Amino acid sequence: xxxxxxxxxxxxxxxLAGAAALAARPIAVRAAxxxxxxxxxxxxxxxxxxxxxxxxxxxAGITETLVxxxxxxxxxxxxxxxxxxxxxxxxxxxxxxxxxxxxxxRLDAATAxxxxxxxxxxxxxxxxxxxxxxxADGLDLVLKLDRPFGPLLSYLVDNxxxxxxxxxxxxxxxxxxxIGTGPFKVGAAELPRSLALVRHExxxxxxxxxxxxxxxxxxxxxxxxxxxxxxxxxxxxxxAAQGVGRAASAGMTIERVIIPRxxxxxxxxxxxxxxxxxxxRALSMALDREGIAAGIMRNKALAATQYLPPTLADxxxxxxxxxxxxxxxxxxxxxxxxxxxxxxxxRAKGGVRFAxxxxxxxxxxxxxxxxxxxQAQLRAIGFDLAISVGEAQAIYEAQKDGSLELGLSSxxxxxxxxxxGTIALDYASDVIAPGSTGTTNWRHDGLRQEVARYLAEAxxxxxxxxxxxxxxxxxxxxxxIPVTWYxxxxxxxxxVSGFVTDPLEQRYFFDRVTIAS
Amino acid sequence: MSASRTxxxxxxxxGTVLRIVASRLVQAVLTALVLxxxxxxFVQALPGDAALRIAAARSGDDRVTAESVAxxxxxxxxxxxxxxxxxxxxxxxxxxxxxxxxVSRQPVWQELADHGRYTLGLGALGWLLSYAIALPLxxxxxxxxxxxxxxxxxxxxxxxxxxxxxxxxxxxxxxxALTLRWLPPAGFRTGAHMVLPALTLALGLAAFSVRIIRxxxxxxxxxxxxxxxxxxxxxxxxxxxxxxxxxxxxxxxxFAALQFAYVVDGFVVVETLFNYPGLGDLLVKSLxxxxxxxxxxxxxxxxxxxxxxxxxxxxxxxxxxxxRLAGHSA
Numbered sequence: 001x002x003x004x005x006x007x008x009x010x011x012x013x014x015x016l017a018g019a020a021a022l023a024a025r026p027i028a029v030r031a032a033x034x035x036x037x038x039x040x041x042x043x044x045x046x047x048x049x050x051x052x053x054x055x056x057x058x059x060a061g062i063t064e065t066l067v068x069x070x071x072x073x074x075x076x077x078x079x080x081x082x083x084x085x086x087x088x089x090x091x092x093x094x095x096x097x098x099x100x101x102x103x104x105x106r107l108d109a110a111t112a113x114x115x116x117x118x119x120x121x122x123x124x125x126x127x128x129x130x131x132x133x134x135x136a137d138g139l140d141l142v143l144k145l146d147r148p149f150g151p152l153l154s155y156l157v158d159n160x161x162x163x164x165x166x167x168x169x170x171x172x173x174x175x176x177x178x179i180g181t182g183p184f185k186v187g188a189a190e191l192p193r194s195l196a197l198v199r200h201e202x203x204x205x206x207x208x209x210x211x212x213x214x215x216x217x218x219x220x221x222x223x224x225x226x227x228x229x230x231x232x233x234x235x236x237x238x239x240a241a242q243g244v245g246r247a248a249s250a251g252m253t254i255e256r257v258i259i260p261r262x263x264x265x266x267x268x269x270x271x272x273x274x275x276x277x278x279x280x281r282a283l284s285m286a287l288d289r290e291g292i293a294a295g296i297m298r299n300k301a302l303a304a305t306q307y308l309p310p311t312l313a314d315x316x317x318x319x320x321x322x323x324x325x326x327x328x329x330x331x332x333x334x335x336x337x338x339x340x341x342x343x344x345x346x347r348a349k350g351g352v353r354f355a356x357x358x359x360x361x362x363x364x365x366x367x368x369x370x371x372x373x374x375q376a377q378l379r380a381i382g383f384d385l386a387i388s389v390g391e392a393q394a395i396y397e398a399q400k401d402g403s404l405e406l407g408l409s410s411x412x413x414x415x416x417x418x419x420x421g422t423i424a425l426d427y428a429s430d431v432i433a434p435g436s437t438g439t440t441n442w443r444h445d446g447l448r449q450e451v452a453r454y455l456a457e458a459x460x461x462x463x464x465x466x467x468x469x470x471x472x473x474x475x476x477x478x479x480x481i482p483v484t485w486y487x488x489x490x491x492x493x494x495x496v497s498g499f500v501t502d503p504l505e506q507r508y509f510f511d512r513v514t515i516a517s
Numbered sequence: 518m519s520a521s522r523t524x525x526x527x528x529x530x531x532g533t534v535l536r537i538v539a540s541r542l543v544q545a546v547l548t549a550l551v552l553x554x555x556x557x558x559f560v561q562a563l564p565g566d567a568a569l570r571i572a573a574a575r576s577g578d579d580r581v582t583a584e585s586v587a588x589x590x591x592x593x594x595x596x597x598x599x600x601x602x603x604x605x606x607x608x609x610x611x612x613x614x615x616x617x618x619x620v621s622r623q624p625v626w627q628e629l630a631d632h633g634r635y636t637l638g639l640g641a642l643g644w645l646l647s648y649a650i651a652l653p654l655x656x657x658x659x660x661x662x663x664x665x666x667x668x669x670x671x672x673x674x675x676x677x678x679x680x681x682x683x684x685x686x687x688x689x690x691x692x693x694a695l696t697l698r699w700l701p702p703a704g705f706r707t708g709a710h711m712v713l714p715a716l717t718l719a720l721g722l723a724a725f726s727v728r729i730i731r732x733x734x735x736x737x738x739x740x741x742x743x744x745x746x747x748x749x750x751x752x753x754x755x756x757x758x759x760x761x762x763x764x765x766x767x768x769x770x771x772f773a774a775l776q777f778a779y780v781v782d783g784f785v786v787v788e789t790l791f792n793y794p795g796l797g798d799l800l801v802k803s804l805x806x807x808x809x810x811x812x813x814x815x816x817x818x819x820x821x822x823x824x825x826x827x828x829x830x831x832x833x834x835x836x837x838x839x840x841r842l843a844g845h846s847a
Contacts, residue, residue, distance in 0.1 A: 038706070040704075043577070046574065046575050046576070046620060046621060047575055047620075047621055047622060049575070051576070051585075052575040052576040052580070052585075053575070053576065055580075124580060124582060190631070190794070191621065192621065193705075193794045194705075194706075194794075214706070216704055216706065216792075218703065218704070218792050219792070220789075220792065223702070223703045223790075223791075223792050226690060226694060226695060226702035226703060227701075227702060227703055227704070229694075229695050229702075230694045230695060230698060230701060230702045231698075232694075232701040232702065232703075232704065246695075363578070391565065391570075392573065392578045393565060393566070393569045393570055393573055393578070393581075394565065396569065396581075397565060397566060397569070411579070412579045415579075415580070431583050432583070433582070433583075434569060434572070434581040434582060434583055434585075434586055
């Protein structure tokens with residue numbers, strides 16, 4: 001049986017009221033307070049799993065690790081105020097500081113051990129270190145290794161193994177809440193798009209000056225640029241180079257810093273056209289890196305003269321001959337290597353054309369444009385380059401099935417603040433890195449020995465020797481060809497002061513920032 | 518005021534209305550199931566390794582490892598045959614469970630609800646705004662067909678209708694956010710952030726509905742019952758109010774439902790352009806990540822919403838013109 005007949009006017013008023021309530025909801029709950037720092041950045045907060053999205057929470061100052069990195073790459077005390085290492089290099093003892101988690105729980109060696117026991121197995125880098133046991137010994141936390149591991153402190157900055165409170169985990173050991181020790185704690189979260197943080201009043205260090213931060217994940221670079229031009233955020237990360245002028249004209253301060261990321265041309269060294277180091281060097285010499293850096297990246301200083309940028313002072317060597325364009329020398333090298341030109345100007349040897357298809361992707365909009373620039377430059381030395389633009393993961397799939405010829409990709413080289421983490425994976429491992437950015441079918445036993453020596457070595461002088469040897473082999477052999485480095489462009493609202501850009505992208509340091517009223 | 522004037526349909530017709538609702542619901546559920554199954558088939562036909570894409574969506578391209586891909590493949594059952602995966606989803610659905618997102622690991626229904634409320638809010642605002650623009654303009658043009666307002670509105674409507682919504686959105690951002698600096702260009706932090714996306718939707722919708730309203734008014738004004746009302750001494754305005762509005766509203770209500778398809782299409786563009794966390798944005802991201810349960814869930818919801826909107830339009834038309842019930846009960 002039907003109830004009372006519906007009144008049209010009541011129906012219409014109800015619909016209008018409902019729509020208005022739905023539409024107005026964001027207004028009511030999202031009004032920004034005057035002391036809120038508004039941040040637009042490209043990284044979404046996808047999951048609570050630190051192994052997958054831990055870097056976003058560490059950068060934001062929610063989670064902390066035993067040690068921390070400084071913008072100049074040095075390792076500083078974090079939750080451990082000091083540490084010592086046994087003579088055999090197998091026992092690392094960390095004295096924990098007096099800190100309180102966001103939920104009021106006190107940090108001690110037992111809680112730190114419980115957290116690391118749960119998170120270490122999922123840590124991308126730390127699980128490769130060989131930590132045999134984590135022990136709580138009074139006020140100290142002791143890491144027992146099954147082999148000496150020199151760069152352990154850098155690896156401990158791996159934010160997928162941060163120290164969380166016992167209440168952060170569910171019964172199965174999965175992270176169900178982000179309860180860390182950092183200067184900011186989670187106020188409200190709407191994953192994956194926004195995260196509202198408030199100051200942790202019981203922070204062990206100097207308390208943050210801003211009371212609250214709101215992060216918005218904005219994936220599209222053009223949209224971030226629009227936000228900067230409209231000054232609708234205080235700090236906008238990863239601005240498109242093309243938008244810098246307009247954002248500056250709008251009154252935003254522009255910060256540019258070269259970060260450890262390199263745009264690389266990957267070569268499948270199993271293919272005859274890329275098997276010889278001479279041919280790879282000739283391809284490298286054909287590239288006009290300065291032109292690409294100035295014309296496409298809008299910063300001439302980004303031309304990659306070697307694999308790692310000067311930002312990584314320990315790993316950047318002034319005595320390595322800079323990678324530069326030299327078409328005459330490149331042609332001479334190929335002539336000498338027995339790659340004569342055919343009638344169409346393209347070289348061939350033993351029936352193999354000096355040609356290949358480069359796979360790249362448009363998530364980084366500059367990459368297809370760089371590929372197009374390379375096409376003309378490589379033709380000058382008799383190489384025929386075809387371009388295929390698809391998804392980033394297609395490079396890895398082609399690596400796996402052996403069909404990859406060339407790939408144009410981008411590699412972040414410091415997930416932990418020592419590039420050895422990435423170099424060991426990309427250059428000294430038989431497993432292809434699905435990040436689509438490792439070497440392909442290239443093996444160098446000398447390099448593997450140097451990597452092993454570096455990893456086991458605690459003495460800084462001997463480590464420096466190994467570093468130089470590793471960099472030299474990569475530079476000489478060119479299993480991948482560095483094209484440009486990359487600069488982080490940040491637009492900062494004039495009301496913000498104290499902003500520091502971390503070239504290692506480990507932390508935002510927003511606890512040092514102040515906002516003018 | 519008599520009871521018959523305030524009810525949507527006359528007493529005694531409730532059974533017929535309920536039968537219409539029930540049959541439409543059955544149709545809607547079947548359509549939603551077919552739509553979801555098609556979504557599943559299309560995603561399976563896409564090239565590439567789904568586990569790899571899920572891993573990349575969770576942690577970013579750089580951080581994917583062979584171990585994380587293998588773990589996801591095993592944990593999410595992506596190593597099973599396509600048929601086994603489909604059968605598993607159907608089994609879950611039969612238990613009233615839409616499954617969980619392979620990227621966020623949240624229940625699909627929760628993700629849909631979280632994003633859906635944003636889409637509903639924006640959609641309702643855009644739709645109301647479109648009629649706030651189109652109704653007065655359409656009626657005014659219908660009263661003076663061929664006049665300067667009618668010709669001008671027609672030209673503007675043609676221009677707007679021929680423009681893709683992303684172009685309209687970019688134009689609005691350029692003007693109101695980047696040049697005049699009156700409104701924010703993207704996001705969802707405050708109410709002001711909703712204005713430009715709602716206006717983008719509204720202009721696209723109004724471009725079509727203003728002509729429908731104008732034509733309905735012209736037709737109604739030319740009908741014999743309007744002439745008869747004038748003969749009885751009513752003014753043009755009074756005759757239209759008493760006899761024309763109800764008749765003119767029928768094609769407008771039917772068209773409003775058809776506009777839903779445009780709205781769904783528009784959301785994908787508008788939410789992406791304005792970084793707005795609604796269903797359109799969720800659908801695009803889920804497709805890129807090969808998040809099959811989310812895509813199927815979104816397909817079902819869109820199908821059900823489409824059916825619901827059409828049903829509401831039909832009921833509104835029956836309410837406006839109860840003689841239509843005769844066709845359904847025959």
